[in-house]
Amino acid sequence: MDYDFAAELGSLCEARDIALSVHAPIAGFMGHAERGKKLNMAVGMLDHSAGIAKAAGAELVVFHPGFLLGRTREAAIDSVVEQLGELRERLEGKDRAVPFGIEVMGRVRELGSLDDVCEIASRLDWVRPVIDFAHMHATSDGGLTSVEPFAAALEQADAVIEDGAPFHIHFSDIQFANRNETKHLPYGEGTLRAEPLRDALARFDRSATVISESPTEASTDEIKAILGA
Numbered sequence: 372m373d374y375d376f377a378a379e380l381g382s383l384c385e386a387r388d389i390a391l392s393v394h395a396p397i398a399g400f401m402g403h404a405e406r407g408k409k410l411n412m413a414v415g416m417l418d419h420s421a422g423i424a425k426a427a428g429a430e431l432v433v434f435h436p437g438f439l440l441g442r443t444r445e446a447a448i449d450s451v452v453e454q455l456g457e458l459r460e461r462l463e464g465k466d467r468a469v470p471f472g473i474e475v476m477g478r479v480r481e482l483g484s485l486d487d488v489c490e491i492a493s494r495l496d497w498v499r500p501v502i503d504f505a506h507m508h509a510t511s512d513g514g515l516t517s518v519e520p521f522a523a524a525l526e527q528a529d530a531v532i533e534d535g536a537p538f539h540i541h542f543s544d545i546q547f548a549n550r551n552e553t554k555h556l557p558y559g560e561g562t563l564r565a566e567p568l569r570d571a572l573a574r575f576d577r578s579a580t581v582i583s584e585s586p587t588e589a590s591t592d593e594i595k596a597i598l599g600a
Contacts, residue, residue, distance in 0.1 A: 374426040381427035390580050391429040392472070392539065395420040401458065402437030402451035402482065414458055421467040430580065431470040431539060433501050436483045436491065447482050452494050459497065472499045472539050477506030477552030484510070485524055492531040500528045501539045505555060505584065508563045509547035515563060521571035529575060538579040542568065542594060543586075558590035565597040572598075 372380075384391050399416030403409055420432045439447050455471070462468045473491055476483025485507065488500040502524055508515040515521060528538060544561035546553045558565075572579050581598060583591035 372423055374422060377423045377426035381429070385428060391424075391427050392580070392582070393420050393424040393427070393429045393432045395432055395434040397435060400435045400437040401454040402440075402447055403454065404440040404442065404450070410454070414454075414461070417458055417471075418461060418465070418467065421462050421469050421471075422465070424469045425467050429469070430537070431472045431499065433472045433474055433539070435476065436473050436488060439480075439482050444482065444487065448487060448490055451482075451491055455491075455495055455498065459495075468497065470497050470499060470536070472501040474501040474541070475503045475506050477503065477509045477545075477547070479510045479550040485527060489527050489531050492528075496533065499532050499536060499539060501541065502528055503541040503584075504568060505541065505543045505545035505563060506552055508561075509545050509552040510550050512550050513547070513562050515567070518567045518570045521567045522574055525571055525575055529577060532577070536577075538572070538575075538577055540568075540579055540581045541584050542581055543584040543590070555584050555586055557587045558585055558593050565594045569598050 381391060396416045399413045399420060401413065403413065417432065417434060424432050437447065437451055459468060473488045475485050475488055485502065492498045492500045504515060504521065507524060525538060542565065544556040544558045544563050546556050546561055581600065583594050585591050585594065
């Protein structure tokens, strides 16, 4: 997508009251253990994504938190925060300093738990947690079956999101093994349900943008109907 196309898309969506976000390329993550080609490539991807978001009037740029790469969790988080700070300086110089959202991941032994992304967001006031409930359902071995775990996750995110900004949520049914995601499923084929999310969101005085990652349009429509969107 080029910037002119992004601007046109943004105008069309604004006229139809459609909220936009930009998901950066998977390789566009921060927290590289070594400085070099891969980090430079990731910075370029996030820079371009921020430019597209600015042109389209998107709510935020969603990106992945990266990997442990043999480090302690604390060292990896410090690296993510440091490299994000450097990226922010670059984006400010280009008038692309848009909000970023860091996604909760679906692999239990890598960086990207809800604790990880909320810790990173708490250190950077322009970064928000992106709660992927399918990923959390996988890493909890199917533990998101009632309202309380949804509400607890939202409460943790709520504490580090600035006033007036919405929750940014990814949702779909999910297949998993050994507490790791394997693939997104049509709604109803797994064990994750939207009703507990609906009831948990009702406890908060904060709006929410829910992105369906379901593989079928019918699944997305069913989730939307349950959430009352």
